[in-house]
Amino acid sequence: MPRYNPAVIEPKWQKYWEANKTFKTPRLPKGRKLYVLDMFPYPSGDGLHVGHPEGYTATDIVCRYQRMRGVSVMHPMGWDAFGLPAEQHAKKTGTPPRTTTEKNIDTFRRQLKMLGFSYDWDRELATTDVDYFRWTQFIFLVLFDTWFDAQQQCGRPIAELPIPPDVTEESDEAVERYRDEHRLAYQLEAPVNWCPALGTVLANEEVVGGVSERGGHPVVRIPLRQWMLRITAYADRLEKDLDLLQWPESIKLLQKNWIGRSTGAEVDFFVGSFQDEDGKPSEKEYHGWRADRKLGGWPKKPGDEVLRIYTTRADTLFGATYMVIAPEHPFVERLTRSDQAAAVKEYCQQAARKSDLDRTELAKEKTGVFTGSYAINPVNDEAIPIWIADYVLISYGTGAIMAVPAHDTRDFEFAKVFDLPIIPVVDPGKSPDVPRDDLLAGRVAFIADGTAINSGPYNGTPTPEFKKQIATDLSDAGLGRSAVNYKLRDWLFSRQHFWGEPFPILHELDAEGKPTGRLRALTPEDLPLDLPKKMPFDATHDRPEPPLGKAPEDWLYVTLDGKRYLRETNTMPQWAGSCWYYLRFLDPKNDQALVDPAVEKAWMPVDLYVGGAEHAVLHLLYARFWHKVLYDRGYVGGAEPFMKLVNQGMILGENGEKMSKSRGNVVNPDAVVKDYGADALRLYEMFMGPLEAVKPWSMKGVNGVYDFLGRVWRLMIDDRAEVMQLNPAVKDAEPTAEQNRVLHKTIKAVTQDIESMSFNTAIARMMEFVNFFNKEEVRPKGVMEKFILLLSPFAPHLAEELWEALGHKTTLAYEPWPPFDEALLVEDTVEIPVQINGKLRGKILAPATADNAALEELARADAKVAEHLAGKTVVKTVVIPKRMVNFVVR
RNA sequence: GCCGGAGUGGCGGAAUGGCAGACGCGCUGGACUCAAAAUCCAGUGUCCUUCGGGACAUGUGGGUUCAACUCCCACCUCCGGUACCA
Numbered sequence: 001m002p003r004y005n006p007a008v009i010e011p012k013w014q015k016y017w018e019a020n021k022t023f024k025t026p027r028l029p030k031g032r033k034l035y036v037l038d039m040f041p042y043p044s045g046d047g048l049h050v051g052h053p054e055g056y057t058a059t060d061i062v063c064r065y066q067r068m069r070g071v072s073v074m075h076p077m078g079w080d081a082f083g084l085p086a087e088q089h090a091k092k093t094g095t096p097p098r099t100t101t102e103k104n105i106d107t108f109r110r111q112l113k114m115l116g117f118s119y120d121w122d123r124e125l126a127t128t129d130v131d132y133f134r135w136t137q138f139i140f141l142v143l144f145d146t147w148f149d150a151q152q153q154c155g156r157p158i159a160e161l162p163i164p165p166d167v168t169e170e171s172d173e174a175v176e177r178y179r180d181e182h183r184l185a186y187q188l189e190a191p192v193n194w195c196p197a198l199g200t201v202l203a204n205e206e207v208v209g210g211v212s213e214r215g216g217h218p219v220v221r222i223p224l225r226q227w228m229l230r231i232t233a234y235a236d237r238l239e240k241d242l243d244l245l246q247w248p249e250s251i252k253l254l255q256k257n258w259i260g261r262s263t264g265a266e267v268d269f270f271v272g273s274f275q276d277e278d279g280k281p282s283e284k285e286y287h288g289w290r291a292d293r294k295l296g297g298w299p300k301k302p303g304d305e306v307l308r309i310y311t312t313r314a315d316t317l318f319g320a321t322y323m324v325i326a327p328e329h330p331f332v333e334r335l336t337r338s339d340q341a342a343a344v345k346e347y348c349q350q351a352a353r354k355s356d357l358d359r360t361e362l363a364k365e366k367t368g369v370f371t372g373s374y375a376i377n378p379v380n381d382e383a384i385p386i387w388i389a390d391y392v393l394i395s396y397g398t399g400a401i402m403a404v405p406a407h408d409t410r411d412f413e414f415a416k417v418f419d420l421p422i423i424p425v426v427d428p429g430k431s432p433d434v435p436r437d438d439l440l441a442g443r444v445a446f447i448a449d450g451t452a453i454n455s456g457p458y459n460g461t462p463t464p465e466f467k468k469q470i471a472t473d474l475s476d477a478g479l480g481r482s483a484v485n486y487k488l489r490d491w492l493f494s495r496q497h498f499w500g501e502p503f504p505i506l507h508e509l510d511a512e513g514k515p516t517g518r519l520r521a522l523t524p525e526d527l528p529l530d531l532p533k534k535m536p537f538d539a540t541h542d543r544p545e546p547p548l549g550k551a552p553e554d555w556l557y558v559t560l561d562g563k564r565y566l567r568e569t570n571t572m573p574q575w576a577g578s579c580w581y582y583l584r585f586l587d588p589k590n591d592q593a594l595v596d597p598a599v600e601k602a603w604m605p606v607d608l609y610v611g612g613a614e615h616a617v618l619h620l621l622y623a624r625f626w627h628k629v630l631y632d633r634g635y636v637g638g639a640e641p642f643m644k645l646v647n648q649g650m651i652l653g654e655n656g657e658k659m660s661k662s663r664g665n666v667v668n669p670d671a672v673v674k675d676y677g678a679d680a681l682r683l684y685e686m687f688m689g690p691l692e693a694v695k696p697w698s699m700k701g702v703n704g705v706y707d708f709l710g711r712v713w714r715l716m717i718d719d720r721a722e723v724m725q726l727n728p729a730v731k732d733a734e735p736t737a738e739q740n741r742v743l744h745k746t747i748k749a750v751t752q753d754i755e756s757m758s759f760n761t762a763i764a765r766m767m768e769f770v771n772f773f774n775k776e777e778v779r780p781k782g783v784m785e786k787f788i789l790l791l792s793p794f795a796p797h798l799a800e801e802l803w804e805a806l807g808h809k810t811t812l813a814y815e816p817w818p819p820f821d822e823a824l825l826v827e828d829t830v831e832i833p834v835q836i837n838g839k840l841r842g843k844i845l846a847p848a849t850a851d852n853a854a855l856e857e858l859a860r861a862d863a864k865v866a867e868h869l870a871g872k873t874v875v876k877t878v879v880i881p882k883r884m885v886n887f888v889v890r
Numbered sequence: 891g892c893c894g895g896a897g898u899g900g901c902g903g904a905a906u907g908g909c910a911g912a913c914g915c916g917c918u919g920g921a922c923u924c925a926a927a928a929u930c931c932a933g934u935g936u937c938c939u940u941c942g943g944g945a946c947a948u949g950u951g952g953g954u955u956c957a958a959c960u961c962c963c964a965c966c967u968c969c970g971g972u973a974c975c976a
């Protein structure tokens with residue numbers, strides 16, 4: 001009668017844990033602490049996906065295990081709840097995003113509770129909670145109030161920013177402007193996707209092939225005022241501090257490459273204040289400039305008379321045969337000669353129309369246009385033509401390059417298209433895999449190191465030395481200097497959405513209601529700034545502005561100290577809320593601070609952070625950046641938030657393809673729990689394979705672990721009885737030596753496997769235990785109890801039920817984890833393989849204590865081995881005690 | 891193109907220098923049963939076999955070693971990330 005029935009026991013124990021607050025975490029840890037964090041989910045309308053419980057089960061096992069080891073465990077859960085879908089739903093149906101979001105959260109919470117995770121639910125939070133985003137806004141104010149001191153490599157209060165005397169003298173407004181230019185949060189005009197037909201600004205993913213995803217209306221890119229965060233200031237620290245972290249090396253490398261630090265040189269090419277008929281700068285003016293530079297040195301900001309470029313290959317300066325500037329470069333107009341004006345204008349307009357995507361997609365064929373002007377190469381005084389091409393990006397380096405077609409593949413392709421000269425200046429040397437003759441003839445590009453040729457006084461210098469030498473020489477002449485660049489860009493921090501955190505910023509208005517350009521930040525006391533309660537979600541706009549531009553006037557306009565202000569109408573991106581949630585979990589109800597510093601110091605950093613690899617770069621980089629700013633400004637005690645990181649692998653559908661609605665291979669956790677129970681789902685997700693691996697789902701596999709749980713049940717419970725009673729084999733008896741050995745072997749393996757997060761093999765070892773004890777007529781109660789404890793982190797409901805059946809009155813969640821006794825593991829007799837020339841020929845039984853000579857003797861005595869040895873000469877014998885014997889024969 | 895990860899039975903996977911295929915799925919046979927379900931037991935890499943055993947086998951080719959899935963070199967395939975970053 002009492003069959004294993006998860007549908008009954010799982011809700012029973014979930015209620016017990018909830019009623020008894022079994023997993024409530026104290027405000028401060030008692031003894032050793034462990035902070036185990038899951039990447040919190042975005043509560044989508046589709047509900048939980050089987051990918052979610054994968055990482056969540058892994059962390060839950062670690063937490064339950066560590067609690068049994070007496071560790072104070074912090075294990076919270078919450079919701080990354082801002083997001084576009086709720087807003088799109090609002091546009092369609094008029095349902096406020098908050099309503100949709102709360103409904104979705106309810107579904108997610110129910111589903112997670114159904115899986116029996118040991119979260120401290122009292123710490124639950126959502127990024128959309130006003131009490132939460134109050135502090136997100138607070139952190140924005142900190143960013144706004146911080147500038148980066150490059151000397152000290154540290155963020156400091158804006159009030160401490162040294163103001164140059166000429167700025168102070170100019171006006172108070174100039175000082176304000178100077179400060180605004182140096183804040184970590186600053187404004188910039190950046191292109192957005194404006195769809196006039198829909199009257200709205202679209203996110204990149206809402207634009208497909210140049211038209212809106214919804215309705216297929218044309219989309220244009222036009223500049224709009226945006227908020228940026230100066231993450232590039234922290235690039236060096238974000239790169240260096242990776243060394244402190246126990247993250248997978250591949251993820252560290254990913255971040256390193258994303259930051260993309262490169263070292264090289266900036267060099268000024270003279271273009272002159274006016275040009276001769278032929279577009280070339282006047283020689284006289286050039287020489288005057290050289291003399292000035294020699295005396296005055298390198299200016300921090302280049303004047304109009306030079307084109308400043310960045311290169312990592314200053315050693316190839318003699319091979320520069322032309323220059324390229326980006327279509328958006330400020331010099332485009334100045335450098336364009338009248339006869340080229342029409343062509344240049346046409347080209348730049350075309351480039352502006354292309355989205356970033358188009359620009360990379362059409363990257364196959366190089367395009368460009370000649371400006372008609374020339375610059376002078378400072379190393380050989382030669383005038384070289386200046387071109388405009390979109391293969392040079394305005395956002396990297398100085399937006400201008402010297403082109404060395406012989407030693408750069410992109411420059412080479414461009415030179416081929418426009419028939420520009422190619423001068424080799426690096427000799428690769430004679431190596432069979434380098435087409436040296438083709439290079440010297442200008443038929444291929446060679447980008448590696450070599451020895452300088454065609455480089456005047458530098459001929460014969462190896463590339464690395466050349467780089468150092470020329471940097472010094474250029475610096476002495478005031479023509480260049482060493483420089484560092486990053487691929488990492490500043491973070492575009494504003495979105496044109498309603499459903500996001502409003503910025504705590506006001507724009508001052510003049511008498512006519514026009515913005516004066518002056519900003520006013522709200523004070524922390526003014527927070528939270530909530531979204532407007534009443535909002536026309538379906539409003540269309542006749543000019544590109546965020547949805548909040550149509551917010552009710554009583555929200556939009558503010559009068560303070562007799563001045564009228566317009567609220568910032570952009571909102572923050574979804575990343576904002578997830579950048580610091582791990583701090584708020586520690587002190588979720590605090591209304592005085594984002595987190596109590598004492599609590600923060602006691603629990604941080606996160607010891608284990610588990611989530612999908614899709615967040616390997618952006619989320620983790622953004623969160624690390626915020627954490628460093630908070631550290632610099634004294635809000636947190638450490639420089640890094642996440643000490644150890646593990647990425648769980650994706651779970652594929654049964655057909656081995658990515659799970660998706662359109663492929664029809666989505667597995668719903670509700671259905672799995674209904675048919676097999678939460679313990680089976682948890683166990684299967686861990687049994688599928690290594691946590692980090694990508695692996696396909698199998699319902700038959702779920703059934704397999706379900707059968708295992710049923711065997712565990714029958715191991716201890718009499719399922720033929722009418723009432724709940726123990727299997728008669730379970731007795732108060734002393735275990736035999738063999739039973740003890742099996743038990744302790746299992747304890748050892750499971751313990752070590754949990755420590756190394758090899759959950760699949762831990763489960764395999766428990767299966768072996770059950771297979772063994774199933775055959776035992778007597779199953780000592782003490783052994784069964786220890787096994788239940790081992791199983792409990794994996795299948796907590798079943799374990800609690802069996803624990804109770806064995807007569808315990810309280811939860812096993814804090815029972816001491818069973819220790820293993822190494823002495824009990826030792827076997828008297830071991831089976832040892834015997835090899836001849838590395839091939840297995842026999843097996844011998846030997847005392848575990850047998851020495852090498854004894855083992856060799858036993859091996860020779862084995863009939864099969866003797867047969868193989870007959871008539872051969874043993875050249876060498878290798879004996880590894882307790883492992884194997886190998887005879888090398890001739 | 892560049893960077894990263896992975897290739898082992900019919901399938902998911904185990905073994906990180908020492909008996910390849912633990913554990914599970916599937917399959918085959920058996921027990922129980924009037925029968926079925928459930929459960930339990932046994933077998934299960936491929937080929938050859940005189941039924942003793944033998945040969946081959948961890949993507950491919952080479953190397954190091956008494957011994958290689960494991961270490962080294964070259965290559966192939968698949969997956970993920972990234973994309974003109976000077």
